[in-house]
Every structure is written in structure tokens, then in C-alpha cells.
Amino acid sequence: MYVYDELDRGLVNERVEEFRDQVSRRISGELTEEQFRPLRLMNGLYLQLHAYMLRVAVPYGVLSSTQMRKLARIARVYDRGYGHFTTRQNIQFNWPKLEETPDILAELAEVEMHAIQTSGNCIRNTTADQFAGAAADELEDPRIWCEIIRQWSTFHPEFTFLPRKFKIAVTGAVSDRAAIKVHDIGIVLVQGADGEVGFEIWAGGGLGRTPMIAKKIRDFLPAADLLSYLEAMLRVYNRFGRRDNKYKARIKILVHEIGADAYRDAVEAEWADIRDGALALPEQEISRIREAFTPPAFEVLDTASTAFEARKFEDRGFARWVASNVRRHKVAGYAIANISLKPAGGIPGDATAEQMDAVADYADRWSFGELRVAHEQNLVLPHVRQDDLYDLWLALGSVELDAPNIGTLGDIIACPGMDYCSLATARSIPIAQQISERFADLERLHDIGSVSLNISGCINACGHHHVGNIGILGVDKKGEEFYQVTLGGQADENASIGKIIGPGFASDAIVDAIETIIETYLSVRQDDESFIGTLNRLGQTPFKEALYGTA
Amino acid sequence: MALEIITANRLGDGLVIFLTADGWSARIDEAAVSESKDATAALLARAEADAGLVVGPYEITVEQQPDGSLHPVKYREALRTRGPSVRTDLGYQAA
Ligand code: HEM
Ligand code: SF4
Numbered sequence: 001m002y003v004y005d006e007l008d009r010g011l012v013n014e015r016v017e018e019f020r021d022q023v024s025r026r027i028s029g030e031l032t033e034e035q036f037r038p039l040r041l042m043n044g045l046y047l048q049l050h051a052y053m054l055r056v057a058v059p060y061g062v063l064s065s066t067q068m069r070k071l072a073r074i075a076r077v078y079d080r081g082y083g084h085f086t087t088r089q090n091i092q093f094n095w096p097k098l099e100e101t102p103d104i105l106a107e108l109a110e111v112e113m114h115a116i117q118t119s120g121n122c123i124r125n126t127t128a129d130q131f132a133g134a135a136a137d138e139l140e141d142p143r144i145w146c147e148i149i150r151q152w153s154t155f156h157p158e159f160t161f162l163p164r165k166f167k168i169a170v171t172g173a174v175s176d177r178a179a180i181k182v183h184d185i186g187i188v189l190v191q192g193a194d195g196e197v198g199f200e201i202w203a204g205g206g207l208g209r210t211p212m213i214a215k216k217i218r219d220f221l222p223a224a225d226l227l228s229y230l231e232a233m234l235r236v237y238n239r240f241g242r243r244d245n246k247y248k249a250r251i252k253i254l255v256h257e258i259g260a261d262a263y264r265d266a267v268e269a270e271w272a273d274i275r276d277g278a279l280a281l282p283e284q285e286i287s288r289i290r291e292a293f294t295p296p297a298f299e300v301l302d303t304a305s306t307a308f309e310a311r312k313f314e315d316r317g318f319a320r321w322v323a324s325n326v327r328r329h330k331v332a333g334y335a336i337a338n339i340s341l342k343p344a345g346g347i348p349g350d351a352t353a354e355q356m357d358a359v360a361d362y363a364d365r366w367s368f369g370e371l372r373v374a375h376e377q378n379l380v381l382p383h384v385r386q387d388d389l390y391d392l393w394l395a396l397g398s399v400e401l402d403a404p405n406i407g408t409l410g411d412i413i414a415c416p417g418m419d420y421c422s423l424a425t426a427r428s429i430p431i432a433q434q435i436s437e438r439f440a441d442l443e444r445l446h447d448i449g450s451v452s453l454n455i456s457g458c459i460n461a462c463g464h465h466h467v468g469n470i471g472i473l474g475v476d477k478k479g480e481e482f483y484q485v486t487l488g489g490q491a492d493e494n495a496s497i498g499k500i501i502g503p504g505f506a507s508d509a510i511v512d513a514i515e516t517i518i519e520t521y522l523s524v525r526q527d528d529e530s531f532i533g534t535l536n537r538l539g540q541t542p543f544k545e546a547l548y549g550t551a
Numbered sequence: 552m553a554l555e556i557i558t559a560n561r562l563g564d565g566l567v568i569f570l571t572a573d574g575w576s577a578r579i580d581e582a583a584v585s586e587s588k589d590a591t592a593a594l595l596a597r598a599e600a601d602a603g604l605v606v607g608p609y610e611i612t613v614e615q616q617p618d619g620s621l622h623p624v625k626y627r628e629a630l631r632t633r634g635p636s637v638r639t640d641l642g643y644q645a646a
Binding site for chain 2: 026027029032033047048049050051052080095096097098099347418419420424427429430433479481
């Protein structure tokens, strides 16, 4: 994977020392909170309901085992023994002390990690397909391009104070696992006429108060032009994006208000001026970064392993875990192993320090020391030999990380909600816990099959509720927690925004309502039709009738 | 008027605290209680003078139980006095 060069290292260390100085000036009273707040936010330190919260960047979701051990150490030494993996492939610590944050950042810098670009109106951490470099359906490893974007965007002087935060996502595969159509800019690696790799460019997606699916801006962008084109896109946004109203400041509003065609024309005009300038990517620079993502030393193996097949035959639990958590790898004999952070009744995305350490060990033993964070708030061992899956599964069971529920109703995405977040209007975690418990029975869970369920504790939509097949939004109704349900959202290549099904539900009725929706699906589905397939075929009517009656 | 107290987060560790008669406390029951607009404004002014020690002071409405204990009216504030409802081993509720 990419290793920092001296420039990065210098920048990160400088930032840590600068922040140490700022913290001590705040504590001594030299800086007021008004002066200090933007400085701490620039270093990923928020103030939440109960304490500070530190958001640590996991660039494009890639972690080494060494980095994971460091996160475990931070959880143990500076926090309360756990961390929360987020839908932006980052990790949040919920109890750091201000006084100790410079030490945390210094420890992170030792393993080339930081909290830069995790806050503020800058280009945030670029996210990617969590199976990057491993997926069987991948054209090229998207991390190469994420890294190029990272280097360009970090501390970009022109784009440090944008109208609003800015999020870019990249996928190199046919199946979109990075939800690129709900990002400010979405990038899909595609093949040009002569087989060369280039990009399809999307813009103006986003959730929050005004959810929108991105519009396609360009069918094919040559690889060398990536940065000049992004620069032009950002410039047009920076120039015309609204600064008068925080809720209208995102690029989605601009693209929506002037239209995708007008936006594209403005970008192309801007681009014409800078295309052949300093941002054109020389082939040797692309090769240099590409080399940093040279695949690990895979063994030459047979596609099928008889030992692996035999294990599945002998052990039903293992077979079930393989069916739900293991995905096809691009290299024969290897597999992608998803580690669910969603035990029935658990807190989605939370992992203890012990679990982080254990997973780091498994990565060393079975996955070339590589780990990934998925935006679904799970972890991934990207390169496991099929023959090692059984031992891995047993090991995961010993630390309660073997839930066989990836992609099922148990794999709920949920933001921290009012249990931690100062912006929340309702709790989200307890609803996730009750639903995963209600559907804990594995026979039933797997019979229901593939369903995404997303929960947000307020309209900011950190839990991506609009793009869940089932979305739940927690609101405050006269001081009571109330939950609004949307159906039909999708975050993949068929991205769509869910529609509100009807009046919301009180906290003691929401889980029953979800069960009613699922039972309705089971009663009307055809053959092996998925939940979203049934919903798309029949529309909301049968679900509405089941929930609210026919009157 | 409803009873009001002043809450904030402590600068150094970010934990929830309440303004008392002569300082700050992690225990809500020790909070200085206001029964009037003017008294709340005076408490807030005192809290803001402590900007070197605390972050973001604001007033919240509470109810007083017969035993003298104070309970925030809003659920959000009740959570702040206890800790996450989903981790009862953490926050003040764990002590
Ligand atoms: C607890 C501290 C958090 C705060 C204060 C916070 C705040 C916000 C706000 C204000 C927005 C809306 C921004 C806008 O529309 O311009 C937002 C969006 C978002 N947040 Fe958070 N968030 C927090 C935690 C999280 C967590 C834990 C996750 C992941 C589980 C997350 C993922 C996201 C995502 C993906 C969006 C983008 C939605 C979009 O496309 O607009 N956030 N957040
Ligand atoms: S959706 Fe709202 S409640 Fe949930 S983490 Fe985001 S800001 Fe907080």
C-alpha cells in the first residue's frame, strides 16, 4: 500500500506540534473558544453530548495491521476501550480528553495517520470501494486514483474554505460499493475506446436535508486529465456555489439550480484553460503511485479448493458465514472476507480494542497485513486464501466477530444518534439493536435475504437513511422520539432516494412496523425476488396497506 | 417560571458539568437553580465568565423532585447527565 513520502510526514508532524501549541494556548486562556474551535475541528476534534469526539481519517478505508493496532492502543490508553467505524470509512473515538489529543495525534503520526480533512469545509477524505485491489469485478484498483486525489486535495490552498464540505468517492468496479452517486463528486473507472483506463464523472449527489442523486457530467475523462478536471469542477462550484445559506451551499444545490448541462458547460470552459497546465498527470507520476499499490505476493493456487469445499459441507455454520460474508476475489484461490461489526443486539460499527488487536493479528496471519473499513461500518480482510477461511472463521468466533449477516437485515447502518451526537433529534442505536435482535434468527434472516436498512438520528443523514432499502429517520415530535420510514432507497449503481411510506412511528412501534414491512414482502415476493425487487415491482401500496390499513 | 440551571462541557476533558453556587460540578443535583429570567441571565453571565474553564454554557429546564434532586425536562439533557443509553457502563451512570 501507499507509504508516506517525506513531504507527507513533515506536514503531519508539523500539524501535530502546531495543534499541541494551540491546545496549550487554549488551556492557558490565551485563546478563546471562538478562536480555538475552528482549529480543533481542523484536527478532527469535535465536542459531542458527553465529551469530545476525535475523528481519525482512514484514507479510502485502507488500514494496515500496524495502524489497526495503533487504533486499538488509542482506544485502550486514551479512550474507553472502543471505537466507532463510520459510513465515511473513518473511525471515531468518543471520550478523548482535549489535553491528551496532541499525544493521540502524535501516536497516530507514528503510523502515518492523522485527523486532517475529517472536518471543515474542505475536500474531505476520499472514499472508495472497500474491496479495492481485490474485487473480481474490478477494472483497476481505485486506490491509485484516491491517492492521487488525496495528494492534490490535502491542504489545497484554493479549496480549504469551500462554501461547504466536499466529498469524493471512487469505484473501479461494475458494482458500486462506494455509493458514488450520493457524493459531491463520484468517479467510476471505465475503459476507453482503446482499452485505456479513464473515468466517468458524476456530480451533485448528496443526502442530508435535500437528498439528491448525482448527475453524469462526463462519459469518459482520460486518466491524465483527472486533476485538472476536478480542479475545474471545484472552481466552478467555489465560484458559483451559494454561501448565503448553509443548507444550500452544497454542489448538489448548484447542479440542481443551474442544471447539469449548464454546470458541465461551465466546467468544460474552465477546464479548457487549465487542462494542459501544471495539473496534467504525467505517465511517470501515475506509474509511481500505481507501484505503491502493487498487489501482494499472491500464491499461484487452483480456483477451487477441495479442503474449503469439504469444510463447508461438514460445518453448516461455516457454510452460512461463507455464503453471507465471503466475496469473490480477482485472484484464483483467494477470497475477500467481510467481518461484520453488527452482532445481533450490538452497536453497529463499534469494535473493542481487543477486537481491533485480534483483527490486526488475523490480517497479519491471513491477509498480507491488510485491512479495509467498509462504508457499511464493517471491516474487511481483502486477501484471504480460501484454504485459510475456516481457521479465520474460528478465530473470529473467539472474539465475537463472526456474525454471518453481511448484506442482510442484520447488517444495519446507523449513525450514533442522540446517544452521542449533539445534533441528534432522536436515538438511532437502540432502534438498530432492537431490529437486529428481532431478526436474530439466522434461518429467518437468510430467508429474508438481501435488504439494506439505514438509520439516522437527524436530517443530516449520517446513517444514509435515504438510500437504505428501508430507511429510518429519527425525529423529535413534541419531545418524543419518533421515526419516519422511507422505502425504496438504493446506494449502489441503481442509486435512488427512498420515499416516505406514511406517518411516522413512536419508538415502541417502529420495530413492529419494520417487521410488518418484512412480513408483507415475504408474503408477496415471487421466487427468489429480493426485497427491493418486490418493492420495485409492486410499489408501496401493499406495504402501506399492511402498515396503515386500506381505509 | 420553570426551573432553570446552567450546563456546559469542561474544557479539559469535555465532560458534562453544571454551574453551582460557587463553581462547577459533575452532579446535576448540586446545580444552582434559577426561578426567574433575571436569575438565569445572572447565572449565564457567571458561567460565561468561566470561558477559560468550560465550553458552550447554556440554560436547561429542570424539574425538582420532592427529594430535592433535579431532572432535566428534555431527554437529550437527561442523557447528558447519565451517559449513552446504549452503554450503561459509560458516563456518569456507570459510577
Ligand atoms: C457525531 C458527530 C457527527 C456530527 C456532528 C456530524 C455532522 C454532520 C452534518 C452537520 C452533516 C450534514 C452536512 C451537510 O449536509 O452539509 C453530516 C453529513 C454526513 N455525515 Fe455526519 N456527523 C457526525 C457523525 C457522523 C458519523 C458517525 C458518520 C458515520 C456513521 C457520519 C457520516 C456522515 C455522512 C456520510 C454524511 C453525508 C451525508 C450527505 O451526503 O450529505 N457522520 N454530518
Ligand atoms: S445523522 Fe444527525 S444524529 Fe446522526 S450522527 Fe449525523 S448529525 Fe448526528
